Amino acid sequence: MNTHIYLDYAATTPIDRRVVDTMQPLFEDLFGNPSSLHFFGQRAETVLEESRRNLAHNLGADPKEIIFTSCGSESDNLALRGTALARKKLGGYDQIAISPVEHPAVQVTAQQLASQHGFELVYLPVDHTGQVLPDRMEESLNERTALVSVMGANNEIGTINPIAEIAGICRQRSIPFHCDALQYAAHIPLNVEELGVDLLSLGAHKFYGPKGVGLLYVREGTPLTPVQTGGSQEFGLRAATENVPLIAGMARAYQLVQEESAQRIEHLLPLRDLIINRVLDEIPGSKLTGAGPENRLPNHTSFVFKDLDGNLLIQVLDSEGFACSSGSACKTGDPRPSSVLTTLGYSRDWSLGSLRVTLGKNTSLEDVNRFLAVLPDCIQRTREAA
């Protein structure tokens, strides 16, 4: 139990040393409030706006279109609540369409808009890998649709969505389109113009940046009612004194994604495919969940094992020094199958036995080999305990 290997990069990532170096001096030197008129405020504001420009540039956006938030979940909340409520007020739009396997930050927010604000919530058709089917989107959209929200890539099962195509369909119908890109953008450089999205959420801690900071891209002209009201920070869309060191850290971390994504992906893909192939070959009663290699995040593997207690498997792996997660990962030990797997039609004897192994730039081939060496025995022991 002395050496632990981290294989849960989809949950969060360690901060890159270079990001720490960027942030470190700012905590003391740049304590000023960016809204203040004086010297200290102006110095902080300079770094804040530099960070905004840098992120905007890397995303293909205008700096005015970048709203800093406290995390990806907040970005999702602001996008859904802000746009849905604004569109309802403007033109009576009262329907929301999302994929049925969205992150809870989107799903629960949409459900609350339905139960408390009178929106109709519809789910877009997906295939068995959780990928939205653009050809069938029309079934769900109508002249009352206020907003469509589809994730860039699924956190649990790694499936990448055809975002540009989905955005194009929404654009044709003049429906604002939001993309929760937390997992996707952590690996794949994106350009909001090329994708054609109107709203896009990022969270820094998924790409070796700090926790507690995210952003929402809001295309100019997209209706958005502020959710957090107060001061006029962030173009009046999100009241709060900006956390300059974390924002600068996010900008630096995202700059590194731009610069290093090709080599990171080159490093990750063989490791990912090694795990997928070995698991499916060596573990009886195993299935890959989510998309195959082509439409899958480069660091992401996820499986279900028949007749196995997924929570116990995570505990067994942890006790052997490997930190992984399960779709139904739950510190409370409640054996509820993941709603994603249930939605995709997995029966209970499969869906309770889920395992997610996600890799990062620090994962070595040796780490993966050590993991693969113990996994079959851990699975057998877990099955025997049932």
Added chain:
Amino acid sequence: MVPAPGDRIVVGMSGGVDSSLAAALLKDQGYQVIGVMLRLWSDPGTLNRCCAPDAVLEARQVAGQLGIPFYVIDAKDAFYQSVVEPFINAYQEGETPNPCLRCNRLIRWNFLLTRARALGAEFIATGHYAKLRRLPTGEVQLLRSQDRKKDQSYFLHVLTQDDLQRTVFPLADLSKAQVRQLAAEKNLSAAERPDSQDLCFVGQGGDYREFLRRADPGMLVSGPIVNHEGEQLGEHNGLANYTIGQRKGLGISGKEPYYVARKDPVNNVLFVGYKDQLGKSHFTTHQVNWISGNAPDEVFRAQIKTRYQSTAVPGSVTPQEDLSSRVQLDEILPDITPGQAAVFYQDEVCLGGGIIQTEGL
């Protein structure tokens, strides 16, 4: 099998001071300690007291303080089948069951030992007040705790050699006062959780009658209350609502107070008597567990405990062929209750015990 420092060991943690200290002591002794809490079933809409969120939080904090991993393992289905259903069934049979006995045998040991093995641990430990003695022959004896007032061997008499071989009781030689002091010295959570003999799963307030009413509305059928002379004195509202020796709440009067003497589940009759008419000195136990794994060949003298809280009474035990035993006490006890366990001791050694039967009382 003897546990040795360096071995991996799973500690059942409740968030309370006893199991917290047990984990801390093992950590100090050099074991690889894994803290575990079992998630148990509880009456829908209520919390099981043994794994309520605040208990989980406290145990998790202690584990964090000790730097050991902590996991919550689901045991709801197993607990319902192994403990709750038999609890309801026993009341249907007119007995007063002690669910902690089945829980210890089937959940806190059997179930947990299986999970522990998956976690790479051959041993489990708990914060019970009891002691083990490993004999040169390899046999493990269960002994009463040094702290006679806290001794919990009564609840542990259901364990087998296989269980005990893989068990460690780190508090064996400590009194409750010492445990509190050591925990304070180590800055461990000093939370006091109620001892395990309460009904953890029947919901807030712990009213088992309400629980039974919901679980089996047909169980509580009213019937006659009858005295020794065969006279009907009144009506009871379901045998499960009464325990042997109960005085209050009978709703009948006589020249002196009446006590519940006996239940007849077949005819749904509640027998009552005056204090001097109560009591038995002999009974039969079934499902006897002999901790050594072997029933004694012939009648033997023992100290016999018929309830956790009662004092042991001297008597003779005659093992039968069918894992039952006949027990003859040297004195008459007023509250020998079918469904409760009679546990046999010789000096500090717990030999085993069984469930008191309705027949023969």
